[in-house]
Amino acid sequence: MKYAEIAEVLGIAVGTVKSRMFAAVNALRAILEGIPMNCDSARTEIIAYLKNELEPGKRKRLEDHLAKCPDCRKELEQARRLLTWTEAASDEAVVAKVEEIFQNAMLANASDIHFESQRDDTLARASSRGRRDARGRRLDSAQRVGVLARLRCWLTLNVADTSLPQDGRIKWTFRNKE
Ligand SMILES: [Zn+2]
Secondary structure, three states: OOOOOOOHHOOOOHHHHHHHHHHHHHHHHHHHOOOOOOHHHHHHHHHHOOOOOHHHHHHHHHHHHHHHHHHHHHHHHHHHHHHHHHHHHOHHHHHHHHHHHHHHHEEEEEEEEEEEEEEEEEEEEEOOEEOOOOOOOOEEHHHHHHHHHHHHHHHHOOOEEEEEEEOOOEEEEEEOOO
16 A cells, blocks of 8 residues: 555545654564564574674674573574684685695695694695605694685595694594595
8 A cells, every 4th residue: 555545545644654654663663672582583693693794673682682592602603613614614725725735645645634733833744654745734823724624614524533632732634535
């Protein structure tokens, strides 16, 4: 129904119809925003929230819900991690670095790639029959996060994720199936 038709039926001015509609919509919004968010609707907003895409009203309602709901806070942390990993994994420099590491390993006929955490950076070394490439490829801490994220996405099914702390070092070994 158009505003003009409503105005005619009610015998009031079009401007009055518009302003009453506006007031009604605002009242409805206030009521809806006053209703506490439930977990289902909170969870559908989490990604938008993390990407800063929520309008202030929804943002506030979600934050109120999160403050009271440990389950949704857990969900939020998982989503945050996932988002960080996905962003890091699709970074161009990271993609190039992973290719470099794998090409290096394939050229060396390697069966494994070892990621050795050192003081400030990580050394990716290919190894064949237990002998490790002496030089390896160096990753700084930012690259490391991205490269590991990429590897995780890429090798999800092939990864033998053994995190063995050794003398303060952590060794990641990924079995290279190729
Ligand atoms: Zn919840």
